[in-house]
Amino acid sequence: MRRACALILLAAAPAWAGLDSVLLGGSASLDYRYISGPNPPSNPSLLGISALGLEVAAKAVVDVGHGVSFTVKACGGCHGIELDQAYGEVMVRDYFNVRAGRINPSFGEFNTRHDPANYVTPSKPLPYAMGDMLFYTPKGFNLGIVPAPYVENGAEVFGTIPFGGSVQLDYAVWGAKGLAGANDFDFAYSRRYLDNNKVPALGARLVLSGADWAVGGSASGGTYDDADRLVYVMGGAELYFRVGLLKFRGELLARRTQLDRTAPGYAFTLIDDWFLKVGWYGQVDVEVHPRLTIVARSDGLHRFGVPIPGSEIVSTSAGMQRQTLAALFRITGNFAVKADYELWTFSGVALEVRHVVRAALVFGY
Amino acid sequence: MLTALLFSLTVSASPRVLYEQKCLYCHSEEVTESHRRTPREWKKVVSRMRAKAPVLITRSDMRVLTEYIVKTLKLVPPARKAPAMPEEHAPEPPKELEEPEEPFPPPPMVMAEEQQVDEEGAELMQRRCSKCHTLVRVFGKLDSYERSLFTLKRMRLKTGSGISRDDYERLEAFLKAQFGVQ
Numbered sequence: 001m002r003r004a005c006a007l008i009l010l011a012a013a014p015a016w017a018g019l020d021s022v023l024l025g026g027s028a029s030l031d032y033r034y035i036s037g038p039n040p041p042s043n044p045s046l047l048g049i050s051a052l053g054l055e056v057a058a059k060a061v062v063d064v065g066h067g068v069s070f071t072v073k074a075c076g077g078c079h080g081i082e083l084d085q086a087y088g089e090v091m092v093r094d095y096f097n098v099r100a101g102r103i104n105p106s107f108g109e110f111n112t113r114h115d116p117a118n119y120v121t122p123s124k125p126l127p128y129a130m131g132d133m134l135f136y137t138p139k140g141f142n143l144g145i146v147p148a149p150y151v152e153n154g155a156e157v158f159g160t161i162p163f164g165g166s167v168q169l170d171y172a173v174w175g176a177k178g179l180a181g182a183n184d185f186d187f188a189y190s191r192r193y194l195d196n197n198k199v200p201a202l203g204a205r206l207v208l209s210g211a212d213w214a215v216g217g218s219a220s221g222g223t224y225d226d227a228d229r230l231v232y233v234m235g236g237a238e239l240y241f242r243v244g245l246l247k248f249r250g251e252l253l254a255r256r257t258q259l260d261r262t263a264p265g266y267a268f269t270l271i272d273d274w275f276l277k278v279g280w281y282g283q284v285d286v287e288v289h290p291r292l293t294i295v296a297r298s299d300g301l302h303r304f305g306v307p308i309p310g311s312e313i314v315s316t317s318a319g320m321q322r323q324t325l326a327a328l329f330r331i332t333g334n335f336a337v338k339a340d341y342e343l344w345t346f347s348g349v350a351l352e353v354r355h356v357v358r359a360a361l362v363f364g365y
Numbered sequence: 366m367l368t369a370l371l372f373s374l375t376v377s378a379s380p381r382v383l384y385e386q387k388c389l390y391c392h393s394e395e396v397t398e399s400h401r402r403t404p405r406e407w408k409k410v411v412s413r414m415r416a417k418a419p420v421l422i423t424r425s426d427m428r429v430l431t432e433y434i435v436k437t438l439k440l441v442p443p444a445r446k447a448p449a450m451p452e453e454h455a456p457e458p459p460k461e462l463e464e465p466e467e468p469f470p471p472p473p474m475v476m477a478e479e480q481q482v483d484e485e486g487a488e489l490m491q492r493r494c495s496k497c498h499t500l501v502r503v504f505g506k507l508d509s510y511e512r513s514l515f516t517l518k519r520m521r522l523k524t525g526s527g528i529s530r531d532d533y534e535r536l537e538a539f540l541k542a543q544f545g546v547q
Contacts, residue, residue, distance in 0.1 A: 020509070020511070020512070023506055023512065023515075023516065024506075025502075025506065061519070063512075063515050067518075069515075069519065089519075091518060091519070091522060094522070094530070097522055106524045109525060112497055112523060112524070112525060113497040113498070113499075117498075117499060117502070118497055118498055118499055119499060120499050158522065158524055159522065160521070160522060162529065162530050165529070165531065166529040166531055166532065167529070168529050168530070170524045170525055170526070171524070172524040205524050205525070207524055207525035209525060209526075209527040209529075210527075211527075211529075212492070212527075214525055214527055216525060238525075240496070240525075240527075242492075242496075247496075290382060290385065290386050291385065293499075328499060332389065332390060332391060332392075332393070333390035333391065333502055333504065333505065334391075334502050334505065336499070362499075364502045365502055365505065
């Protein structure tokens with residue numbers, strides 16, 4: 001029902017306000033991946049998505065006037081059609097603005113460009129990975145640090161403070177229902193419309209930027225279980241700079257998640273009732289031609305702490321590293337082909353090296 | 366890597382690249398190069414396309430694109446030969462056998478100052494937008510001054526956009542120039 005309402009809202013948005021004040025956008029990404037080695041049957045597969053995936057999205061931004069706008073974005077992918085964004089925004093001053101509703105709260109740099117038409121590689125960096133990560137289920141590494149898109153119901157105050165010239169400090173402070181799960185996170189459960197507990201999550205992001213560089217950090221925390229007993233805290237640092245045709249992006253994210261002491265089945269005696277997950281990526285984009293961008297990326301995800309019950313990871317320190325070489329070829333301004341080769345290696349866990357080749361057709365308007 | 370950089374720097378300034386970035390943004394070569402038109406008609410076509418996407422095809426691009434299509438791609442009708450006459454009645458061969466080509470009326474030159482605003486604005490827009498946008502689909506949306514300014518304001522206030530107040534003012538001037546807003 002909610003999904004149907006979202007689509008109706010999206011479709012009807014232009015009619016409310018007149019087409020001149022509506023901005024429409026959207027994307028579709030058809031993504032095929034080949035994974036070397038034994039591929040267990042899917043549904044669910046420890047390997048994650050092992051063949052063809054499709055993501056579609058449609059967005060409408062209605063300019064109501066006087067700095068007020070309303071945004072609705074619906075997307076469809078692994079979990080069917082969902083509402084990614086549905087919020088009102090008031091632009092008051094450069095330094096003070098508000099958005100509220102179903103938002104993508106500011107956390108990390110990649111989340112601002114989570115749409116497949118906005119990133120160059122076919123895959124997301126591992127700190128933001130969900131089902132497109134190998135061994136992503138609770139039996140494996142159980143997802144990245146933070147979902148992308150990170151969808152929340154809440155409110156955000158944001159703005160920018162100039163420091164002279166091109167240097168400025170952007171900030172965002174938000175409160176939202178928070179990520180959710182039982183004993184570790186469940187990103188799909190986190191996207192539900194009702195909060196699963198009473199304590200809201202808080203977060204913030206600060207970015208200092210200049211002409212062709214930016215450095216920043218994010219932080220967030222809250223409780224994630226239904227009973228408001230289990231606490232999570234996460235943070236990140238980001239760096240971006242551009243030199244000529246080279247763009248460098250790097251992020252380091254970490255999340256400390258409290259474990260449920262009352263849950264049965266831990267492989268070890270639970271002394272510290274938390275685990276730490278650290279993820280990172282660094283990538284260089286080279287626009288060798290206006291139509292062709294080549295990317296070299298190194299990313300990883302490491303988990304420290306007692307594995308959750310039922311996990312096939314039996315070490316208190318286990319991780320994955322990935323080396324990626326990717327290319328994006330723009331056929332037109334709206335249509336592109338992405339391809340990459342990924343080398344996956346693992347540490348602290350008896351998993352074999354995997355070679356992954358991915359190709360994607362991306363359309364954006 | 367260095368070769369690729371140098372290659373890219375070399376081609377980025379050429380009319381060919383401008384043609385690829387602007388005309389082939391929306392159309393395939395099969396479409397753009399399927400018709401031969403007189404220079405005057407090409408001028409009208411480029412002008413019509415600019416009216417649809419003024420931020421993509423700037424005032425300064427008009428002249429370069431029209432000249433490239435006419436003079437380099439030569440997408441103009443073939444010059445017509447004068448009809449052949451029987452040999453016995455053939456007069457002395459005229460000096461000019463071919464009909465004179467239609468004079469090329471390129472779009473008016475823009476002032477150097479205007480050209481600078483166009484070039485710097487387009488470059489700045491590309492630089493700032495490409496921080497987060499991979500495809501250059503942004504140009505397709507900016508089809509009116511009001512819509513463009515609204516989008517620019519929203520994007521500027523995105524946390525980490527890197528669009529400073531100074532950038533905003535320069536881009537606003539660029540948009541005004543492209544849409545003919547005083």
